[in-house]
Amino acid sequence: MLLQNRFLDTGPQLSVSCLQKLFGFFFFFYALAVNISASSIQPEKSTENCQYLGMYFKKFRLEGEPVVLNSPFPKLGNRVLFTLHSDLSWHKNDSEKTVLGTHKSGRTWMKDNALWILPATPEDTGTYICTFRNESYCATMSVELKVFKKSEASLQNLSYQQVLITSSAGYLVCPDIDDFIQDKNNMEIKWYKDAVLLDQSNKMFSILKGSVSCHINNVSLDSSGYYTCELPFVYEGVTYNITRHINPRIISKYGQYLIFRFFLFLFVFVF
The missing domain is CATH 2.60.40.10 (Immunoglobulins)
Incomplete structure (x- = not known):
């Protein structure tokens, strides 16, 4: 596509x-x-x-x-x-x-x-x-x-791709919502993982008020799944929920090293 x-x-x-x-x-x-x-x-x-x-x-x-x-x-x-x-x-x-x-x-x-x-x-x-x-x-x-249509939508079609690297802290960004942020200081975005609300009791994640990010304290293979961020948007007294879905790609630190070496090789070879 x-x-x-x-x-x-x-x-x-x-x-x-x-x-x-x-x-x-x-x-x-x-x-x-x-x-x-x-x-x-x-x-x-x-x-x-x-x-x-x-x-x-x-x-x-x-x-x-x-x-x-x-x-x-x-x-x-x-x-x-x-x-x-x-x-x-x-x-x-x-x-x-x-x-x-x-x-x-x-x-x-x-x-x-x-x-x-x-x-x-x-x-x-x-x-x-x-x-x-x-x-x-x-x-x-x-x-x-x-x-x-809600009855026909699939997470695969609606999801953005982002990258997380294992054995380190990582974060996901609620994408494409700038036009709908009405009060950045008091903005509250709800985050879900596989349709389960992520709240303060979940120590694997950190979600701060006024932030568009969901911080993952220690990325692992278990961090894979479908994440949803939800931002309320009010227009003429009606509240709409702006929802974005993310399907992160999990990359190991060793895999990141190999990718870096590959691009370094290309740079040296070309230039």
């Missing part, structure tokens, strides 16, 4: 936001070069004439929960690059190609160039097109969304 955004949120790896910023800078220089060479081109009027830059990511979500599709185009702080005389829009790639989020009504609206769907239903499944346009350039990228 293409960039299911599961492996991007792992503890030892780069975060989604870091990768988005990295991609953003590549796109910045690319679009800047295009704009300079195309300064005499008239503004594009239709997405049919826009340059398609490919699929950004896939999202897998559960019905009844809020969904946020973030803009695939680069950000500088909270502002999309090229904000001067530019426009960003969303539409679903269906027969009607209706522009989404122009008004904050119903279940769909735009906020900071992200498309919000609340609550999501299986009918929201499909391809969403994000279009960036300025006076001389137009580009589109797509985002795939799959909303599962």
Whole structure:
């Protein structure tokens, strides 16, 4: 599967936001070069004439929960690059190609160039097109969304992958929840392992208020399983539970050493 955004949120790896910023800078220089060479081109009027830059990511979500599709185009702080005389829009790639989020009504609206769907239903499944346009350039990228019915969802489809290393302390990060954190200081995330609530009485785990992480005091093969983090999100008096599932990959310290040696060998061989 293409960039299911599961492996991007792992503890030892780069975060989604870091990768988005990295991609953003590549796109910045690319679009800047295009704009300079195309300064005499008239503004594009239709997405049919826009340059398609490919699929950004896939999202897998559960019905009844809020969904946020973030803009695939680069950000500088909270502002999309090229904000001067530019426009960003969303539409679903269906027969009607209706522009989404122009008004904050119903279940769909735009906020900071992200498309919000609340609550999501299986009918929201499909391809969403994000279009960036300025006076001389137009580009589109797509985002795939799959909303599962609760009766059809499987943990395998919904789970992110993260890495834990045996014989040491480790941690899992509740992924892809930044848009739903309303009070970081008083945030309380519930953690479950194989559907069993992890509380303070369980000495194998440490869960701190205001933290997005679940700390595992001593990782072992018994640490494998399906973990679930649950964050409450309140919108217009209604509380929604934002749930994320993690299926960690357990790696032994010896295995980590072999992986390090392998990449060291490649580095020496190539350079």
